[in-house]
Amino acid sequence: MLLVGLPLAVAARPTIEELKARSVLDDYESNVLHGYDIVMDTPRHAPRYSGNRLSCTNCHLAGGTTPDGLPLNVAGLYPRWRAKNGVRNGIGLRIRECFLYSHNGVMPPADAPEVLAVAAYINYLSEGEVIGKPPKHWGVPTLTGTNQDPNPAMGEMVYRRACVSCHAADGSGVGSAPPLWGPASYSAGAGMNNVQKAAGFIWANMPLGAGRSLTQQEALDVAAYLHLQGRPVDPRDGRLRKLAERFVHWLGGLTGRR
Amino acid sequence: MSVLREVLPDFSWWSGADKRREAASGIAGAVLVIPQAITFAYVVGLGPEYGLYCAAFVALVSSLFGNSAMVGGPNTALSILLSIAIMPHAGRGSPLYTEYVLLLSLMVGVVQLALWALRGATLFRYLSPAAIGGIKIGVGVLLITSALEGTLGVSGLTMQFFHEKFYVVLASWSEIVNPYAAAISAATILSALRLKRWLPRAYIIVAVAIGAVVGWVIDGVVGPVQSQVELLGRVVFDPLPLRLLTVTTEHLAVLEELIPNAVAIAVLGLAQSLVISRDLKTRMSPSVDLHKEVFAQGLSNVVGPFFSSFAGSGSFNRTSVAIEMGARTPLSGIVAALAVVAIAWGLGPFLTHLPMPAIAAVLLLVGAGMIQWKEIRLYARSRVDATVCGVTVFTVCFVGLEAGIVVAIVTSVVFFVASASRVSLDITRDGDTEHIAVRGNLFYASIDGLVGHLRAHPATRTTLDLRAVPYCDSAAIAAIDMIRRERNQQGGRLDLVRGDVTGIAAAA
Numbered sequence A: 001m002l003l004v005g006l007p008l009a010v011a012a013r014p015t016i017e018e019l020k021a022r023s024v025l026d027d028y029e030s031n032v033l034h035g036y037d038i039v040m041d042t043p044r045h046a047p048r049y050s051g052n053r054l055s056c057t058n059c060h061l062a063g064g065t066t067p068d069g070l071p072l073n074v075a076g077l078y079p080r081w082r083a084k085n086g087v088r089n090g091i092g093l094r095i096r097e098c099f100l101y102s103h104n105g106v107m108p109p110a111d112a113p114e115v116l117a118v119a120a121y122i123n124y125l126s127e128g129e130v131i132g133k134p135p136k137h138w139g140v141p142t143l144t145g146t147n148q149d150p151n152p153a154m155g156e157m158v159y160r161r162a163c164v165s166c167h168a169a170d171g172s173g174v175g176s177a178p179p180l181w182g183p184a185s186y187s188a189g190a191g192m193n194n195v196q197k198a199a200g201f202i203w204a205n206m207p208l209g210a211g212r213s214l215t216q217q218e219a220l221d222v223a224a225y226l227h228l229q230g231r232p233v234d235p236r237d238g239r240l241r242k243l244a245e246r247f248v249h250w251l252g253g254l255t256g257r258r
Numbered sequence B: 001m002s003v004l005r006e007v008l009p010d011f012s013w014w015s016g017a018d019k020r021r022e023a024a025s026g027i028a029g030a031v032l033v034i035p036q037a038i039t040f041a042y043v044v045g046l047g048p049e050y051g052l053y054c055a056a057f058v059a060l061v062s063s064l065f066g067n068s069a070m071v072g073g074p075n076t077a078l079s080i081l082l083s084i085a086i087m088p089h090a091g092r093g094s095p096l097y098t099e100y101v102l103l104l105s106l107m108v109g110v111v112q113l114a115l116w117a118l119r120g121a122t123l124f125r126y127l128s129p130a131a132i133g134g135i136k137i138g139v140g141v142l143l144i145t146s147a148l149e150g151t152l153g154v155s156g157l158t159m160q161f162f163h164e165k166f167y168v169v170l171a172s173w174s175e176i177v178n179p180y181a182a183a184i185s186a187a188t189i190l191s192a193l194r195l196k197r198w199l200p201r202a203y204i205i206v207a208v209a210i211g212a213v214v215g216w217v218i219d220g221v222v223g224p225v226q227s228q229v230e231l232l233g234r235v236v237f238d239p240l241p242l243r244l245l246t247v248t249t250e251h252l253a254v255l256e257e258l259i260p261n262a263v264a265i266a267v268l269g270l271a272q273s274l275v276i277s278r279d280l281k282t283r284m285s286p287s288v289d290l291h292k293e294v295f296a297q298g299l300s301n302v303v304g305p306f307f308s309s310f311a312g313s314g315s316f317n318r319t320s321v322a323i324e325m326g327a328r329t330p331l332s333g334i335v336a337a338l339a340v341v342a343i344a345w346g347l348g349p350f351l352t353h354l355p356m357p358a359i360a361a362v363l364l365l366v367g368a369g370m371i372q373w374k375e376i377r378l379y380a381r382s383r384v385d386a387t388v389c390g391v392t393v394f395t396v397c398f399v400g401l402e403a404g405i406v407v408a409i410v411t412s413v414v415f416f417v418a419s420a421s422r423v424s425l426d427i428t429r430d431g432d433t434e435h436i437a438v439r440g441n442l443f444y445a446s447i448d449g450l451v452g453h454l455r456a457h458p459a460t461r462t463t464l465d466l467r468a469v470p471y472c473d474s475a476a477i478a479a480i481d482m483i484r485r486e487r488n489q490q491g492g493r494l495d496l497v498r499g500d501v502t503g504i505a506a507a508a
Helices: A014-023 A027-040 A089-099 A113-125 A152-167 A194-204 A216-227 A239-257 B002-007 B017-046 B046-065 B076-086 B095-117 B118-127 B129-152 B161-173 B179-195 B203-228 B251-259 B257-284 B290-306 B316-324 B331-351 B356-370 B373-380 B385-400 B401-420 B448-456 B472-490 B504-506
Strands: A081-084 A088-089 B423-428 B433-437 B463-470 B493-497
Touching: A027 A113, A027 B095, A081 B046, A088 A089, A088 B161, A089 A113, A152 A216, A152 B076, A194 A216, A194 B448, A216 B017, A216 B373, A239 B203, B002 B290, B017 B046, B017 B076, B017 B129, B017 B203, B017 B316, B017 B331, B017 B356, B046 B290, B046 B331, B076 B095, B076 B257, B076 B356, B076 B401, B095 B251, B095 B257, B095 B290, B118 B257, B118 B290, B118 B373, B118 B401, B129 B161, B129 B257, B129 B356, B129 B373, B129 B401, B161 B179, B179 B203, B179 B356, B203 B356, B251 B257, B257 B401, B316 B356, B373 B385, B385 B401, B423 B448, B433 B448, B448 B472, B472 B493
Parallel strands: B433 B463, B463 B493
Antiparallel strands: A081 A088, B423 B433
């Protein structure tokens, strides 16, 4: 990559409020604002492709501007290779995948206006970052201070103590707190369903406003507890095939009992 | 008072309408329009709900204010033109894009109302059926080409010419064609072709349903990530999509640039609507008033954008189905529009996982349906028609739809003038006396042949028989006068056998 080391556009970046106050916007700026709206309230501004109650900002905290809270100033990292599908991924594909997995929705086409708008917003957030180099506090922290395997039973206790007031006993969320499991939450294929990533996210950011108040082990345990809860199936598995497998399993159970 | 009769809805048809038959035809029409509306919205570059709004509100206004059984709403050619016009100005489908599409549609409506005030319906008499046939065929080719990507699951074929697309797909199909998408569209097209005979009204719906089931099975077995089949997504249908259109200074600059597009779209929309209503008038309802239909079309496009609808016009295929089912009055169109609202509202949630290849297949079928061999054979029989139609098709395919429309109008007018200026001279000669029977219009563009002949034999005694000349302009009169004077000096003679051509009578 020849471009490595070059900073992205350098001009001073207007804030979202400044952009909103402008009467004349060019194509890029109008897309940035549309993208911002989608990130802040996905069910309302991208209803066509979103399938649950989550907005991007529920995970990419504060509209993707929180360090260690899955920040979205990552345009300079793409395209990059990823193990999930074994090809080089553009930023567009990452956005489309979050609709499919995290929003349990429909994968938008590559040229869907929603995807282009969010890409413009991510590009806007990335102004000033260095191409090819991960930004500081990228993604979520990797937890190194855990000394035991994740224990969901301990996690349930942590959940009862520290999370239930906002996310509710059945995980459906109270008020502005989003659902953590159940039909209105992210699917089993989402990045947040990965115990390590969720643990890092929770440790750094949850309970909201009191990040890093749990021990890393507690965060890992509660992530494991969340992982065990029911949620929409991973869209990578064909639902019919899953059903057939379950049916065969059930048949096997019947004959086995005889 | 005739103006009032044109602008006010007129329910005089109510008492004579067979209400059960009209209602049945209206409901069938609603079922027919839904897949088309979604498809055309996709062509325009907007979410599926916008096509449904157009099928409901534009259609409702044009039926309420019109006086015929013509079915209005989203239209193929207009949809293509709308997207071509707005694409350079905003990201496809973004809020700004939507706003521009609606503002352009409003402009189209205003232009159409202006054409109504200028008695535009008379103008469209000169657009020949062959030219309209050419536009239809060209649009069919464009539709099939644009459906190619959707049906085969190929994305981003950006070629300049349509035949290159076919070439690329044929040459490298094994790498770029998505077999799952192709299977879904093949299932849809094949079932449509098989079912057309049995279910002439509902076959498209049933075919889309079959395609959808194939899509769901694929989705269920291999999963959406593996299959990569594009889905429609959630249709957010609002039964009363009121919308305030605001125009900022930035809009104004763009809107000014869009004026030629608005005129082209307005003309094409009216041309199609008028061809349909002229056809209805001659075939079944002599009471149809073409000016009233023009007003209704214009008004529907002025009102539509305030209900989130893009510009529409009369639809050939939906009108003919309505007529076949016994519609004779606007009632069926009104019922259809209201039924679209009811059905789309109830059905919306079930459409989310509808595979796009099934919808693209409908587009392909609509496109193929626009290329009618029967019509082509008809045009092929006349040299003029074949030329007008051929030139139009060629321009639409290789240059673009707007250019095609201009060419269609220009060639129709040129050939009209050419055929009007054809003059035949029937000459009988006997020594130095001759008798010329003239047939055709004599005017500045057609007089040269006759003048040339008379000048070539200045000493002859000629009798000019003008009884078969319906029209003669001042240039022709002056020329004949001049030659008569020349002959008198040179020993020849020119006698006229006058018909009822008053100008010549006065000169002689």
